[in-house]
Amino acid sequence: MTLDQRVPEPELMEEPEQARAYSDADFAAPHQALVDDLLRRHPSLPERTRRVVDLGCGPADVTARLAGALPDATIVGIDAGPVMLALGRERIAALGLTDRVALAEMHLPATDAALAELGRFDLVASNSLLHHLDDPATLWATVRALAAPGAVAHVFDLRRPTDDNTVDALVERHARDEPAVLREDFRASLRAAYRVAEVEAQLSAAGLVADLRVEPVGDRHLVVTGVVS
Amino acid sequence: MATDQKVEQAWDTPSHDEIPNITKMHVEYLEQTDDDAVWVQAGMHHVMIRTIGRKSGNVHKIALPFWRDPEGVRVVVASFAGHEKHPAWFVNLRDRDANPEVLVRVQDGIFWSTPDILEEGEEHDRLYALLVEDRAWYADYQKRTDRTIPLVRLVESRPAELSDWE
Numbered sequence: 001m002t003l004d005q006r007v008p009e010p011e012l013m014e015e016p017e018q019a020r021a022y023s024d025a026d027f028a029a030p031h032q033a034l035v036d037d038l039l040r041r042h043p044s045l046p047e048r049t050r051r052v053v054d055l056g057c058g059p060a061d062v063t064a065r066l067a068g069a070l071p072d073a074t075i076v077g078i079d080a081g082p083v084m085l086a087l088g089r090e091r092i093a094a095l096g097l098t099d100r101v102a103l104a105e106m107h108l109p110a111t112d113a114a115l116a117e118l119g120r121f122d123l124v125a126s127n128s129l130l131h132h133l134d135d136p137a138t139l140w141a142t143v144r145a146l147a148a149p150g151a152v153a154h155v156f157d158l159r160r161p162t163d164d165n166t167v168d169a170l171v172e173r174h175a176r177d178e179p180a181v182l183r184e185d186f187r188a189s190l191r192a193a194y195r196v197a198e199v200e201a202q203l204s205a206a207g208l209v210a211d212l213r214v215e216p217v218g219d220r221h222l223v224v225t226g227v228v229s
Numbered sequence: 230m231a232t233d234q235k236v237e238q239a240w241d242t243p244s245h246d247e248i249p250n251i252t253k254m255h256v257e258y259l260e261q262t263d264d265d266a267v268w269v270q271a272g273m274h275h276v277m278i279r280t281i282g283r284k285s286g287n288v289h290k291i292a293l294p295f296w297r298d299p300e301g302v303r304v305v306v307a308s309f310a311g312h313e314k315h316p317a318w319f320v321n322l323r324d325r326d327a328n329p330e331v332l333v334r335v336q337d338g339i340f341w342s343t344p345d346i347l348e349e350g351e352e353h354d355r356l357y358a359l360l361v362e363d364r365a366w367y368a369d370y371q372k373r374t375d376r377t378i379p380l381v382r383l384v385e386s387r388p389a390e391l392s393d394w395e
Contacts, residue, residue, distance in 0.1 A: 004299070037387070037388065040387070040388045041388050159300055159301065160300065161300065162298070162299050162300060162355075195299065195300050195301045196297065196300065196301020196302075197297070197301055213337055213338065214301070215338070215340065215385050216300060216301050216302045216303075216384055217384070217385045218384060218385070218386065219384070222301070
């Protein structure tokens with residue numbers, strides 16, 4: 001079946017088995033690669049970053065890696081799922097990062113008041129959130145609300161393959177030895193993901209098209225990155 | 230942007246002798262500016278690719294129009310306007326010893342790519358058919374030659390810096 005249209009998946013990963021499998025999965029290599037990639041694109045970040053928000057932080061593995069890469073920054077991770085957040089808090093405590101990393105439960109779209117309370121950030125980062133949202137405009141409005149002038153925004157997500165044959169090939173290539181629940185998550189996420197042109201249309205609608213650019217990366221990702229004016 | 234990539238041919242196909250010179254001049258302009266006037270020619274967005282010559286070891290730069298596949302990945306066509314031989318840039322790019330990665334310069338950026346080379350097969354044919362829907366002259370180019378015209382998907386493998394280009 002061709003995937004001209006996306007197949008949405010549920011917003012939250014809240015089945016305990018699903019959340020635990022996701023939290024325990026070995027994402028060390030791709031998550032570290034994501035943070036390394038962010039620093040290559042924006043080399044001045046470690047020096048100038050004081051406040052970071054990680055949207056859709058899940059079990060806070062990327063959040064913790066951001067804390068490692070940005071030694072002068074405090075980081076707020078937000079997620080709508082209490083099960084994921086509990087796993088994230090365990091991780092942050094185990095890594096001794098509680099003085100610099102806080103996790104908060106928040107559902108997007110959040111109210112203006114809730115966003116204002118978080119304040120503004122020098123880096124707004126997000127991994128694998130966009131394709132979970134009912135309305136993608138929510139993410140871009142949140143980026144706008146939370147980015148300080150001159151902040152870096154960096155959104156990383158899957159991109160939707162051309163057809164289900166390609167989905168099968170990607171699941172086989174990257175998740176072959178994972179538990180069935182994770183393989184199914186990966187398959188559903190690929191089918192729910194956006195494509196470059198779709199994200200560009202979202203950026204246009206959000207007035208961010210001059211600031212952020214979308215680039216397809218590797219065999220299954222896209223990155224949206226730039227400086228918010 | 231990628232929603233409508235249809236272009237009607239409104240120019241004469243250049244001769245095979247003219248192509249290298251046109252390319253050389255275009256590269257020189259592209260290296261100087263980010264302007265649409267230079268990066269968008271005949272309604273088509275362009276890329277520059279830097280390859281290393283598989284025999285000479287020299288740096289070669291080429292400017293090519295690209296088309297985006299349904300996922301949004303840039304695709305360039307090794308058509309050489311239907312010439313019987315592959316263009317030199319493709320022969321170099323295909324040589325993974327000389328070019329494990331190539332540098333790709335786009336209008337607002339630069340990246341390293343390990344290109345997806347489609348010389349034949351189901352995926353090639355499916356993409357070529359979609360390409361021809363938007364840019365009919367590539368069907369004509371295919372008719373002029375016995376070789377199957379390859380497609381190259383230029384997906385980013387890692388970020389690069391402008392200083393890598395020189």
